[in-house]
Amino acid sequence: MFLSIAFESDIPLYQQIKNQIITGIAQGKLKPGESLPSVRQLAADIGINFHTVNKVYQQLKQESWVVIHRKSGVIINPDLNLQANEPYRESLKDTLEVLFAEAYLRGVTLEESQQLLKTIYQSYVQEVSK
Amino acid sequence: MIQSPILIQLMIVVIPLYVLGMLLPEFTRSTLFFGVTLPHEIHRQPELLQEKKQYRFRFTLLFTLGWLLMMAASRVTDSFDVLYGGGVIITIFMLSGNYVVTHNRVKALKAQHQWTKNLKQRVVVDTSQENRSHYLSYAWFVLPGVVTLITWLMSVSAYPQLPALLPRQTDFGGQVTQWAVKGFGSAFALPMTQLGMLALFFFIMVVIRKARKVIDPSRPEVSVRQHQAANRRWSLYILGTATWMVVYFAILQAQLLQLITMSVTAHYVVHGLSFAVPLLGIFVVAWFTGQSAGRVKVETSENTDASLLPVDDDQYWKWGLFYYNPSDPAIWIEKRFGIGWTLNFANPLAVGVFAVLLLVIAAGILFDL
Structure with a gap:
């Protein structure tokens, strides 16, 4: 890579x-x-x-x-085994909160944010299914 | 007096040297122009083409003058080493001086036109270990190693039968000009040099592997594959040259041991080839490869992202010749201009390596005198 x-x-x-x-x-x-x-x-x-x-x-x-x-x-790590447990979900929410606060203030719309998230997420899913 | 065989030999050396000097600007990485970081598309700007033209004009002038001087010197001395060695050293100095002039002018033009202002600078590295496995195996050095070993065995076994006086120096035609009393120094001078050559070429092979490969961020995949090709070809060149040089010394030693006798013509040919083969080799590899294989065509579907440029490290290159960057842990890097590798002089280890190299060269010259 x-x-x-x-x-x-x-x-x-x-x-x-x-x-x-x-x-x-x-x-x-x-x-x-x-x-x-x-x-x-x-x-x-x-x-x-x-x-x-x-x-x-x-x-x-x-x-x-x-x-x-x-x-x-x-x-x-060959045995990478990550869980989306409760503490993780909480920290994810915290991180996103700050990121989208700024995005909102800069005028990035909800639709745009969703589209962006979708694109990023697909880059992971597609690669894995290959 | 210059004899015609010497003239032919001079031609074998001088013409490739001239062509090499003229073509040097074409061999460097595509993101460098006379050692200044500039995107490839900019290289055809009229101001820059003008600089290249002037560089070539000055080089032609200096080169002609330098070698005329050498020709004149050949009337005074008949020494092979003085003529070729002197000529090559003068050429190197002229090349460097001429380059520094152009380098500084291009740098000024860059500052004036702000050609790189809107480009994003990136360092791209390849984490894949697979891409590092394309090197030529060190095991190939068994080939010149065996030749060296045979030369030594041959010398040891022939030593008792050698006459009390041994040739110490010969002229172009193989006529002995100086004699030495039989001893280790006189009987094993050539095998010692041969062993030194073998070590030197092996060292260069190691440097080829160690030197940092700068990946062009605008097309990283192409860049990596070009580097692989370059590593392979330059390693093959080093292996080939190493083998040829040890064979050359084996021939000379066999002659000293009186195992073979060579005619005057044969002597000229072998001497001439000892210079011509490595020089022509550089020429051929450089022409088809370039320093880091910028000239190698790679089949690819990769798109070029022209908004990206390798990190501009011009400020760390003194005169565009010497790299001094204390925050860079790399020791070996590609030369900024021309062909070969250089050191990061801000690294204490690199300075040590450089000092040892200088000592080895000095010792070699002293030993030769």
């Missing part, structure tokens, strides 16, 4: 990498069990500090998106 990183973005570098890896998993571009580059490799490829990449991998590991083996390196 390709990671596309913008250096001048307001979103911190580690957040961009993390977001894209999670999206990649949902879209099926990163398969369970697939290897990711080592910390050194990825940092040198992007041209950023090792610590930034290390931070990404540690967070992804904590949230169980990846597993880190001493030998085989960083791989996408």
